[in-house]
Amino acid sequence: MSGIRTISSSSGNVKSYDSIMKILLVGDSGVGKSCLLVRFVEDKFSPSFITTIGIDFKIKTVDINGKKVKLQLWDTAGQERFRTITTAYYRGAMGIILVYDVTDERTFANIKQWFSTVNQHANDEAQLLLVGNKSDMDTRAVSTDQGETLAKELGIPFVEASAKDDTNVNDIFFLLAKLIQEKIDSEKLVGNAGRDGNVNVGGAGQGSKSNCC
């Protein structure tokens, strides 16, 4: 398995960061996962952003408590048929953002489904976060209270955001990164992010996901 890794011996590049975090965005099609990402990474918004097919990723380095953290952001397709593929990338994710659209009740109702998919495929230690996107819209169908109640029920933190007018977008990623960092510090999760490529997959994880908030 170390075929790829062995060629590194000659490269010897200096690390430009202190740690790396793999973060995944999931949720129904059209809730704005890619828009949140593009707003965060490139600080722009396009109302007709293109569809994600399969899986896509971006990288952004941020500063958390004086440490340079490289965020590896994986964006997934919302359509059900891609789930067999996207779940293959849950492996090793330290943070997973579950996104719904506050103007579309159906996407909110499906969060529970996403939650159980995540439980099935992600590491037990993964930090989850619930995000209600499009909070700028006046055609809201899911109230902030409903969002908070669901988050409590699932035992995960909650943020309402808008990729369009840039409300709380950075907060999503910084909050998640901080929570992950705290977990790493307290649970010594570091060993899991080893370099050998054989990350332990907590496949059958059913236990409670989070003890924060």
Added chain:
Amino acid sequence: MVSDRYSVLVNDHEFLGESVLDEKSVLYFREDERLTLKSQNISSAMVQDSLDGLVALGKSKDGFVKHALRRPVWLKILKSRLSIDANNVSESEKGLSEFVTHKDEHQVSLDVKRSFGDIKDDVAKSFLRQALEQTITKVLRRFPQLNYYQGYHDVVAVFVLVFMHTHKADEEAELSDSTSGTPSTDGSDYHETLSSSSISTKLADDSVLFIDSDQLFESVMIFTLLYLRDFMMSSLAFTIDQLVLIPLIVKDKDPRFYRTFQLNEIDPFFALSSVLTLFSHDLRPQSNESLSIVFQIFDLVISSNSMMVPLTVYSNLLLAKKDDLLTRLKDNLDNFENDTDLIHGVIQQEMIVGSSVQLWNEVLETTRIANSSSFPNAKKTVNKYSVLLTASHVPTTIDQALSWLAKETRLNEMRSSLESVNNKAKTPSPAISRWRLIARSAGPNLIKMSLFIGVAAILMKLYLRSLEGHQVYPQIALKSYLDQLKSLKFSGLNQSRRIWLDPLKNLLKNIGRPSRS
């Protein structure tokens, strides 16, 4: 005379209108001459009704050159591949099917809303979106057995752009006078008449956009039934079967690269969006010039009648960027925690971000020269009715195409139920389905061979035992043999190839003896 204002936007010959005093103008001039000559050839092949001629031109450099030519040529070639029997579907049936909503229409409208984002003019944009949604919906309602996938809208969007044309208000009279099928004097344009099925919209500058929606629908329908069936099953299984050919093609050409990138270990999901959309998803955000690459890829698929094209193009692109990929791989070793992420990330970044138009042209040229319409390994990997294999039975009828679709759908359902059985590890599954799964798992020939030897050995042993007189009734022997077969634990087989030896050895030792239980 039809002007191609929007195809100028999306074609790579925009520079022709620019200053001829440019130092590169001589080069442009040659390019111009070459394209004019090719356009003339395409036009005369159309007039002479020469399908062979058109196909050969589509397979050569620059494909069908521009949309004014693509429109009639695509339609002509596609119609020659699949005859649409007008009597096949009765008018009343047609009418009915168009009112029954398809289950995926919500997803379609979500994706249509995100299409044509790079078209600046709002009126044009909403016109194109409307044409896109209408066409997809019509295909899905006509063939409800098809499943829509995200990316199908990108493919249909390419057809919408090709079938759209513009003309200025003052050209209207001339347009309606022109006759279909007549090459113009300079040979660079191909005149078309407007039919009753045209939809149109007027832009702010008084120019008008036209789409012949019947022609658009017909082309998309044939293209879908002949080339996209594998992608439109209820699961992605047959799509993944196609993707798996990419590593195999690469392995044939460059085993070392194949090994370095562990293409034997890592699922080629990185190629998913490129293959599902014939590159129309990934190339769109780039310049107009690169967009024309997409049209040439479609030219090549249509003229060579082969969905091997996207797979070959992808493989050739990987190989063309081998050195860059390797560098990027080295630079990113510490950025990814597992190899799946590493390879996916590296390939996705490098393939899309760093591909110049020149490189793309080279890759297309390599693909054209190789004439890679078939790949021997395809038979071992894809299902019997896959678009990769049925292409050799084209031209065909719509009935035949629908029968392929039905058979594929059945195979896909069987596959899905087998996989769900396999996933539920705790519930014991029939030994037979496990055997099938193992045989179908596209493992290396070694496994298949050992399976064969194993089965042969069992049969041989069985035969010998019955000769020895241990069993009076061969049926009982067979039954006990099956019982033992069923009791074997095959669950470990997919994890390690070595586990094979032990159960077989045990089986052979006891085979033909009365079951102890």
